[in-house]
Structure formats: structure tokens, C-alpha cells
Amino acid sequence: QVQLVESGGDLVQPGGSLRLSCATSGIIFSFYVMGWYRQAPGKQRELVATITGGGSTNYVDSVKGRFTISRDSVKSTVYLQMNSLKPDDTAVYYCNGRSTYTDLWGQGTQVTVSS
Numbered sequence: 001q002v003q004l005v006e007s008g009g010d011l012v013q014p015g016g017s018l019r020l021s022c023a024t025s026g027i028i029f030s031f032y033v034m035g036w037y038r039q040a041p042g043k044q045r046e047l048v049a050t051i052t053g054g055g056s057t058n059y060v061d062s063v064k065g066r067f068t069i070s071r072d073s074v075k076s077t078v079y080l081q082m083n084s085l086k087p088d089d090t091a092v093y094y095c096n097g098r099s100t101y102t103d104l105w106g107q108g109t110q111v112t113v114s115s
Helices: none
Strands: 003-007 018-025 033-039 046-051 057-059 067-072 077-082 091-098 103-105 109-113
Touching (some): 003 091, 018 091, 033 067, 046 067, 046 077, 057 067
Antiparallel strands (some): 033 046, 033 091, 046 057, 067 077, 091 103
């Protein structure tokens, strides 16, 4: 069964850190470009970061220098380390896995940045 399961969302103060995890199952992990997207209330879902099977990364400008995406091929898991969090980072964060023929999504995890 194909699954992408996110975890790690929480309430954190501005300037704090969180690490999101997305555990995958039922896929050949190395075949997939993995990514994190987010959707804030009243806004469209936006790409945050992607990482290829070879480890090449891409980030939206607003998170460069603060967020780091990584993947563990043994655990078939992708991570998003988020530092120096801001209130504007508040959103539901979704894990995405994309191959030539498929586009997979997790259920989302809530990140709230507030004092």
C-alpha cells in the first residue's frame, strides 16, 4: 500500500525550530523527487522545497537559509528541518512524491508559529 505519512508539526514560538518527517511506504523511494508544500489559510498551496533522488535541492526564496530538506534512502523518509521560524511560516505542510507517472500526497501536518 502506497503511503506518505507526515509528522512533526507543532506550535512553536517565533525563532524556534521544528523538524518535519515524511515516511513513505509502497514506493521505490529513489525513483521519486520528494518535496514539501505548504498551504496557509486563505492562500494557495505553495512549493517549499524539493530534493531529487540524487540529492539535488531547491527552495522557495522565502525559506532559503532557514529550511533544509533531506532524505534517508534506508528509511525511505524525507525531512524538512525548519529553523528561525516566522509567523508567516504558519501553514499545513504537505509531503509530495513525484515520479514520471505518479504524484503522491500525504495528509498534512500543522505548523503554527506564534508567541
